[in-house]
Amino acid sequence: MVYNFRVFKKQSPNGKLTMYLGKRDFVDHISGVEPIDGVVVIDDDYKNRKIFGQVICSFRYGREEDEVMGLNFQKDLFLVSEQLYPLPEKSVTTKLQDRLMRKLGDNCYPFTFILPPSAPASVTLQPGSEDEGQPCGVHYYVKLFVGENETNRSHKRNAVMMGIRKVQFAPTKQGRQPCTVVRKDFMLSPGELELEVTLDKQLYHHGEKITVNICVRNNSNKIVKKIKVMVQQGVDVVLFQNGQYRTSVASIETQEGCPIQPGSSLQKVVYLQPLLSSNKDHRGIALDGQLKKQDLNLASTTLLASPDQRDAFGIIVSYAVKVKLYLGALGGELSAELPFVLMHPKPNSKGKLIQSDSQADVETFRQDTIEPDVDEDKYD
Template structure:
């Protein structure tokens, strides 16, 4: 028997309930999965009023405790809004919607929202130990409420708000193996120092180890004292110019094989593993947007349909490996950088639709809806 996992959320007065088959919706770069679910309500409660639904992207870019004198560090973007009941246009329901409606009875109606393709994935900024209120980042939620018209102010007792996530998975086509060569010459000194850096691949999955191969050719009169490699996470905030934050999420340094004296060379392989586990106490680290009781990880790289166009509402996450050579007090430093992609592998679509992923934890059987999870 095929099992489906269903999430359920009921208004405080118990009169309206929404059901979703999943809370993770995949951004395929050029298109996004529709957000579809089922609304059930008490028919005697409405008394001629209507039920409206909204899909909202909320971007918090400052701490709640810093909001004073009416200043708000949160922007809400309404991506979709429509009247769910009475039904204006009957759309073709999905199989899960059909089964839910059959089980829930006459006062159950399907709804569907379409996300725009240029909206950002869900991201959460890790708060500090003493931070209060909602964390910074980008989150999505569905809001369903009762009113006479769409512009009515919703009342908490007759509203349902359920958080969802917009996520991206690693592309099936892998890019070229990253490689760069950096050369540095010195004033009043002959020759130059050459650093070649290569990564073992361009795409890494979360918790994988990055192998960084370094080749140093020293044709200068300086000496290389130490080598350091770091993984740098960059969060580009698109709401205002100059809003870019960088954090080192993994690092390793070595003096093995050093000093590399004039005329010498060195080949070295360093290993880096950027994980949330090693950054649990770091305030300001970008994480994948997470839901209640769901484990998360470092934020995945953001894939854009057009890399030149970053004019979106939210954050763009990217990663870079930086290799730095320390040349002593008089020689200074020398740095090479290589971008790479850090993401989750794309799951099997049938598994995702059955709800066998770690983000869904209760089952909906075709003969019963007692297995739905009630999200508070």
């Protein structure tokens, strides 16, 4: 029986090393990250050489075109570095590796890398229209190379590197319904202005509309002239002390129901849909880590086991709905914020089975399921 499996393949420039991975997205479950399992096929000419493997977390925090006079705006962290061949001892293999080794022959050797739980998520910052080169953000690579030891600087001709992503999926349970009430009183004026904001739920999937329920109670002598509702994306570049900024990714401004006179109230429902398609020109917006032939979308919320678990290489992404009441030049403003979670749902069971280690053994692969990866190497 023939099954159709998707396998990613990449070969070194001299054709002596070939890497195979069953997938390129590895899920962070907060408590741990899925192991990176694959195989390497070694040419007979390299059977007397040592083969090493590494997982590199690369953080680019500046544009390549600005790297002049020795400046370098990229830091690399080697999360894993191991000898793959000759194997110091026989390792435990997954069923995916077993199937690949039966298919690819005696020169095929397995490898498995374990990422630390605190490793940052794959995030790309949207470049400007005139920016060139690799975009800023956190990128991951699996690198295999020939050398005498794992600290050797490898030659590009006998090294192979493939980009991967560390991703998170939405929890299965909703949290508490977000709700907040803010009030503002005014000097030399009786009464206060009250703003209540409620979201229909805490967890949204990409592409969903966000329902914002607004209730304004004006017990002051001020007049509410207009209302603005925004979805703001917060980006915290942990490497820098002042690396926090916010960008509006969806907004609506309305005067419907306004002005709200003293003693009056207003109940209103607003719908917002944060999408990348309406933010193509916003430089610096956080996007999910990018792999070739994949559609881009806004970055997912970064889930942390604890607020203190922030890797120095990381980019922390968060979202909040902000409602602002405008009271005119003398009255000022009143605003309220509600954080929420925006993520991708977990893949369905059918998608999981394609890559699952619990599948029945197969003896053959269809040739068109092994996909070559032809991205240019980012390292010498």
